[in-house]
Structure formats: C-alpha cells, structure tokens
Amino acid sequence: MTDRHSLDLPELRPLWSAVHDRLSTGRPVSRVRSGPLDEAGREALADLLGLDRLPGAEPTVPLAGLDGAVRDVCGRPVRDVVVSILGPIHDRAAERELAAGRRDALWGWLTGHEVVTAQPVLMDWVGHLRANGLVDGSPDRTRDLLTAALTVLAALPAGGEPLPVLAARLLDGDSHALDDGTRLSSLVLRALAVLYDTDMPDAAEGRRALWSRAGVADDELSAGVLAIGLRPQGEGPVARISRICARAGHPVSLTLAQLRTPGDFTGPAGPVHVTENPSVLTLALRRFGHRCPPLVCTSGWPNTAVIRLLRRLADDGASLHYHGDFDGEGIRIAAHVLAKTGAVPWRMAAADYRAAATRVPSGPDPGRLTAAPWDRALVDSMAELRTAVVEEVVADLLLDDLADNRHE
Structure with missing residues (x-):
C-alpha cells in the first residue's frame, strides 16, 4: 500500500489514466501521450522521470523510460502501478474480436435455422435484423428473443387462436409475450410482413390484420x-x-x-x-x-x-x-x-x-x-x-x- 500511495498522486492521475487506456487497447505500446497536466502535474512528472526541465502540458512519454522510473521508485513495473491505482487492464482488441465472433455466430445460426432455410424470403428479415444490430443488447439475449420469434413463426399459420392463447401455448405460458408493442411481437410481425411482401404496419389496426392473415383469431366462417x-x-x-x-x-x-x-x-x-x-x-x-x-x-x-x-x-x-x-x-x-x-x-x-x-x-x-x-x-x-x-x-x-x- 505504501508503494502505491507514493505514486497515486492527484497531479499524476492524467498520466496513469493515459497509460491505463493505451495498455487496454491490446496493441503494442511504446509511447503514451498524457495530459493536460497542470503545473503541479508537470513538476511531478519531471521529478518522476528525473528531467532537468518541466515537460509540456500534454507530454509524450516513452513507456520504457516511464517503466524504468517507476521501478526505481517502487520496485514494480508501470503496469502493476496503474492496475493498483485504476483497476484491471482489459484487452479491448481481444474483447472486440470475441464480441464480433459471437455476433457472427448468432447471425450464422439464424441464417441456417430451418424456419429461414425453408422459406428463403425470410433472409430479407435476417438482413434487416443484422443491419440494425443486436436486438436485445447482447448476442445471448438476442438469440433467446430470436428463438422465441422462430418458435412462433414455425407455428404459423395458427389455428385461429386468439393472440394471448397462442402466446401462452408457445412461450412458456406467457400470454402477454406477443402483446402489441413488445420486442417479440415486432420481430414476428416484421417477418410476416417480409413473408407476405407487405409494408410493416405502423398502426394497431394494421398489425391486427397481419396477425389475422397468419391465422391468429381467424374468423371460423370466413376462412x-x-x-x-x-x-x-x-x-x-x-x-x-x-x-x-x-x-x-x-x-x-x-x-x-x-x-x-x-x-x-x-x-x-x-x-x-x-x-x-x-x-x-x-x-x-x-x-x-x-x-x-x-x-x-x-x-x-x-x-x-x-x-x-x-x-x-x-x-x-x-x-x-x-x-x-x-x-x-x-x-x-x-x-x-x-x-x-x-x-x-x-x-x-x-x-x-x-x-x-x-x-x-x-x-x-x-x-x-x-x-x-x-x-x-x-x-x-x-x-x-x-x-x-x-x-x-x-x-x-x-x-x-x-x-x-x-x-x-
């Protein structure tokens, strides 16, 4: 704790933040640009690096030189110091690559799903979803939502059930899962609009008509x-x-x-x-x-x-x-x-x-x-x-x- 406090100075916080941020990119780092430093920060940095004059307000510091200076003060590498001050260093490049892989896997799963391959026009639906990004903020939550949508699409046209009855039967007893305005309802309706080659309805009456076309609450005599x-x-x-x-x-x-x-x-x-x-x-x-x-x-x-x-x-x-x-x-x-x-x-x-x-x-x-x-x-x-x-x-x-x- 004593070593950490000797370098955890308010005037050096901009420097440690810059180092932490650059190391978190996951790419090789040779220099770090810090700042803006006030006069106290410039003096602290000059003391740390053993400079004979004050650096500028936004100095570029060689990481190797900074690491050597930190080791001289506390015997620990600069990475350990910024971790102790600001918390763990993440590899953002690796995280982005992992996230991209999970997104690609999600869209690959959806593209190859039997409901989509059986009716290739639904690839237009997949394309719309992909262009608009993850539906529910993460690949896992998006996949859960899409799985529910595909379950509904596979069961359509329905047998004339009211929408809440259909939802309860297909979606773990949740009769409100397909209520107007829910994300799941919008997903299914957009797929139906693509399937029937019609515009996505923007009013409740149009959405009811689209559900009816898919056999939800069909009139038993007119059908x-x-x-x-x-x-x-x-x-x-x-x-x-x-x-x-x-x-x-x-x-x-x-x-x-x-x-x-x-x-x-x-x-x-x-x-x-x-x-x-x-x-x-x-x-x-x-x-x-x-x-x-x-x-x-x-x-x-x-x-x-x-x-x-x-x-x-x-x-x-x-x-x-x-x-x-x-x-x-x-x-x-x-x-x-x-x-x-x-x-x-x-x-x-x-x-x-x-x-x-x-x-x-x-x-x-x-x-x-x-x-x-x-x-x-x-x-x-x-x-x-x-x-x-x-x-x-x-x-x-x-x-x-x-x-x-x-x-x-």
Missing part, C-alpha cells in the same frame, strides 16, 4: 378451403359433405369451423394434388366431372383452413403434390406450403419453368424473386428469362397428370 374430388372415409359431416360433392362433380367449400370439428373423417391415402388458383379446379371439373381425383386449392396465400385440411390429409396418409404460379409471389407461396404441410413440388423445377416459358414468350415480369428451396436453379432461370408463367398456362399438363389418378 375456408376449396376442394374437388375429395372422398374421405367416415360418417362425420365433413366426410359426408365432401363425398356428396365429389360424386356430383361439384366443388366443396369447407370452413375452418367445420375442419376443427369434422367428426368421423379419414382422408384418402394416396396422392392429393394442390394448386394455387381456383381456375385450375374449374378446368379439372370440366374435364373429369364426378371422376375428378382429389384436388385442393390454396387460393393464393393459404389461410388457416387450407393448412389445417392439408395437414389432416397428410396425417391420414395422403401424399401432397403442390403446383403454383411461376412468379416471385408464387415461389414464396410454394415455399410456404411445402414448409407448413410437407407437400412436395409438382412440375415446379427449373426445367418445368423453362418449358412453360416458351408458351408465353412475352409474359409479364415475375417481380421480386427469392430462392426456391427445392430447386436452386429455378430462380436463376426466372431471373434469366424474366417471364412469369401463371398456372393456367400449363393447366393442360397438370390435368394430364391428374388423369392417371382419376376416380373410377
């Missing part, structure tokens, strides 16, 4: 799914209605309310084809009538009823085969359906697109493109040809495929 040729087994109302319509060559429209309580219902154990556009169902009915094989329509972005039916059919043993439009939105819808239902692509490869594009050489631009997880070459082909191909253009090929599965 429905259109199907033809669906012949499930069972004597429940949904199975019976579906069979009656299929035998008559009519479409069936099933509401979310019906699908929640279908009664005795077992879907067909075989191929079920899925299209994006209702017009394909119309063409199928014209061609096959009461012999039409099972065909379900998402009508664009699938609502909760669509996903619920497709998951039920898959659980009952059906193999789902999906086709949609060859444009930016169509690829994103396809990725969503495949990720949420386990469906496989149906005539949705790069070769299928290139063949279809010859039918519409002056077709519309496909718009914003994002990767297709099932075929990396597909979007490259679309970017090259810049031609959108809607489902109706290849409807004849789709119906030829269905002919092999028509009901006898």
Whole structure:
C-alpha cells in the first residue's frame, strides 16, 4: 500500500489514466501521450522521470523510460502501478474480436435455422435484423428473443387462436409475450410482413390484420378451403359433405369451423394434388366431372383452413403434390406450403419453368424473386428469362397428370 500511495498522486492521475487506456487497447505500446497536466502535474512528472526541465502540458512519454522510473521508485513495473491505482487492464482488441465472433455466430445460426432455410424470403428479415444490430443488447439475449420469434413463426399459420392463447401455448405460458408493442411481437410481425411482401404496419389496426392473415383469431366462417374430388372415409359431416360433392362433380367449400370439428373423417391415402388458383379446379371439373381425383386449392396465400385440411390429409396418409404460379409471389407461396404441410413440388423445377416459358414468350415480369428451396436453379432461370408463367398456362399438363389418378 505504501508503494502505491507514493505514486497515486492527484497531479499524476492524467498520466496513469493515459497509460491505463493505451495498455487496454491490446496493441503494442511504446509511447503514451498524457495530459493536460497542470503545473503541479508537470513538476511531478519531471521529478518522476528525473528531467532537468518541466515537460509540456500534454507530454509524450516513452513507456520504457516511464517503466524504468517507476521501478526505481517502487520496485514494480508501470503496469502493476496503474492496475493498483485504476483497476484491471482489459484487452479491448481481444474483447472486440470475441464480441464480433459471437455476433457472427448468432447471425450464422439464424441464417441456417430451418424456419429461414425453408422459406428463403425470410433472409430479407435476417438482413434487416443484422443491419440494425443486436436486438436485445447482447448476442445471448438476442438469440433467446430470436428463438422465441422462430418458435412462433414455425407455428404459423395458427389455428385461429386468439393472440394471448397462442402466446401462452408457445412461450412458456406467457400470454402477454406477443402483446402489441413488445420486442417479440415486432420481430414476428416484421417477418410476416417480409413473408407476405407487405409494408410493416405502423398502426394497431394494421398489425391486427397481419396477425389475422397468419391465422391468429381467424374468423371460423370466413376462412375456408376449396376442394374437388375429395372422398374421405367416415360418417362425420365433413366426410359426408365432401363425398356428396365429389360424386356430383361439384366443388366443396369447407370452413375452418367445420375442419376443427369434422367428426368421423379419414382422408384418402394416396396422392392429393394442390394448386394455387381456383381456375385450375374449374378446368379439372370440366374435364373429369364426378371422376375428378382429389384436388385442393390454396387460393393464393393459404389461410388457416387450407393448412389445417392439408395437414389432416397428410396425417391420414395422403401424399401432397403442390403446383403454383411461376412468379416471385408464387415461389414464396410454394415455399410456404411445402414448409407448413410437407407437400412436395409438382412440375415446379427449373426445367418445368423453362418449358412453360416458351408458351408465353412475352409474359409479364415475375417481380421480386427469392430462392426456391427445392430447386436452386429455378430462380436463376426466372431471373434469366424474366417471364412469369401463371398456372393456367400449363393447366393442360397438370390435368394430364391428374388423369392417371382419376376416380373410377
């Protein structure tokens, strides 16, 4: 303690602070610039270094000379002296490198997460988050928050649950975790805005609408799914209605309310084809009538009823085969359906697109493109040809495929 106090002089504090700061950079230090020193500080420094004249108010001091002078006074190196006076010396360069590594690991984890890789459009969400830095101040807290957001995204579209019920079910019983204005709610909503290619809502009404689009508190009657040729087994109302319509060559429209309580219902154990556009169902009915094989329509972005039916059919043993439009939105819808239902692509490869594009050489631009997880070459082909191909253009090929599965 006596040695420390002999050098811990108020007039030398600027010098010790400068030395402490430079040593904490983690880089080699040969000289330290101190100051500003008052007259008492200049005199103290001159005495310490054995100078025959006063240094300037902001002197540059060779570290080796200072270290030798300190050792002469107290027998300890200058590093020990500044530690005893000002506390531990940190290696800021190493700390920055470690922090950068932890941040890179965080973004690498998020980029490779199965929720993101299944729907590559969410890379735009990842890019936004990365550009804006850590969400919650540290990589660990940010990862916890992102893990919760990914848990919610993986469960969407929801089954029409109110938001607090969904939050409590997914997030350790915390019914307020997704309340409007929370960081977690904002994270999920931004991902949904990217997914549905819409602006991030800035008003409560818009945020409620976005949640509703993702199946949260859906209207059980307005959310429905259109199907033809669906012949499930069972004597429940949904199975019976579906069979009656299929035998008559009519479409069936099933509401979310019906699908929640279908009664005795077992879907067909075989191929079920899925299209994006209702017009394909119309063409199928014209061609096959009461012999039409099972065909379900998402009508664009699938609502909760669509996903619920497709998951039920898959659980009952059906193999789902999906086709949609060859444009930016169509690829994103396809990725969503495949990720949420386990469906496989149906005539949705790069070769299928290139063949279809010859039918519409002056077709519309496909718009914003994002990767297709099932075929990396597909979007490259679309970017090259810049031609959108809607489902109706290849409807004849789709119906030829269905002919092999028509009901006898």
